Amino acid sequence: MDVSGDGVENVTSDDGLRAARDRAVQAGIIINGLPIVTNDPDLDDYYKNNVIGGSDSFLIAANDFSDFGNAVTQKIGREIKPDKPVPEPITILGSLAAGGMGIVLRRQKKQKDTANSV
Structure with a gap:
């Protein structure tokens, strides 16, 4: 979160x-912080002490609202692990197509079985 x-x-x-x-945190949720410290330069400390939690939690402070996009980009970079590659879109589509094909074949078999039992 x-x-x-x-x-x-x-x-x-x-x-x-x-x-x-x-x-x-006890329920297994990791809480990361993205404070925007424009109006409160100590807000990052507040987040460290009161907001973030969990074994892999982290905090990335944005200096102002215009810096927030950069903080989000850094956050995403930290969350993407090089040892766990992101599947290519074609792999995901192939998996979905194979699953859909399985459903169609199962329906056809069920319809055949129903027709033969009548």
């Missing part, structure tokens, strides 16, 4: 926020 924002004005309780984060 990714959490981004430019302040803490919507937080009603830091303790409640940390408790929710801890429950999510």
Whole structure:
């Protein structure tokens, strides 16, 4: 899960926020932070202490809203692991086509079996 924002004005309780984060982490959710520090230069520290969590969590701060796209690009780069290649689109399409073909063949066999039993 990714959490981004430019302040803490919507937080009603830091303790409640940390408790929710801890429950999510215990459930196996990794929470990354993408704070926009334009109005609060310490927001990245707040995210480190109260928002992010999980074994592989990370934080990438954007200096301002115009820098947010760069932060997202960095985030995606960190999440793509070189030891786990992304399948090519043709591989995905081939898998979907093969699955669809299996469904069609199964329906035809079922229709044949039904016709023969009548």
